[in-house]
Amino acid sequence: MQAEVRMVRSSLDWDSRLRIAIGAARGIAHIHAQIGGKLIHGNIKASNIFLNSQGYGCISDIGLATLMNPISPSAMRIAGYRAPEVIDNRKATHASDVYNFGVLLFELLTGKSPANTRSEEVVNLVRWVNSVVREEWTAEVFDVELLRYPNIEEEMVEMLQIGLACAARIPDHRPKMRDVVRKVEEIPRVNTGNGPSN
Structure with a gap:
């Protein structure tokens, strides 16, 4: 039985968190490689990531959201995940899926939702992470729960850099998903194995 990913810190x-990122990255890359590269997920978010028996993230909801839900595609997207260039799901691209994956990485690193509401103010996670990094307060980005694990700071920074590249404002500046998989798998602590990802 698969369990839905919830940010229960x-x-x-x-x-x-690394296994979730690796599995989800592999799954998105697999989707992007199908039908000659014409397939796009268009709705990558934490509630569409499930865990397999080995704890790797698995992508769900590919193509079903628009078929099963009478709500307009743009209304289905959760605030904070939409890439800046996407008006609705019909305009989703590989680059917008990569952006969504970057937001997912930020969730895994910060323990925060992509659009936090604090005192009637919506805080966009991507903007917040970028502003903190720009001010060189990178340590402030990381979930305090992660800080209790020794010797992972370098790996968290590596994942943060991958997330920043994925969530670049300009679509052409974002990496391809196959390159993202390679970079996430290079983070040293996890034995990536060949766990299923799709």
Whole structure:
């Protein structure tokens, strides 16, 4: 039985978060490689990531959202995930899927939702992470629950850099998903194995 990913900070250690990122990246890259590169997910978000028996993230909801839900595609997207260039799901691209994956990485690193509401103010996670990094307060980005694990700071920074590249404002500046998979798998602590990802 697969479990939906929820940002329950106390139950997700660093290795678990890495496995979620690796599996989800592999799944998105697999989707992008199908039908001659013409397939796009268009709705990558935490509630569409499930865990397999090995704890790797698995992508769900490919193509079903628009078929099963009478709500307009743009209304289905959760605030904070939409790439800046996407007006609605019909305009989704590989680059917008990569952006969504960057937001997912930020969630895994910060333990925060993509659009936090604090005192009637919506805080966009991508903008917040970028502003903190720009001010060189990078340590402030990371979930305090992660700070209790020794010797992972370098790996968290590596994942943060991947997330920043994925969530670049200009679509052409974002990496291809196959390159993202390689970079996430290079983060050293996790034995990536060949766990299923799709």
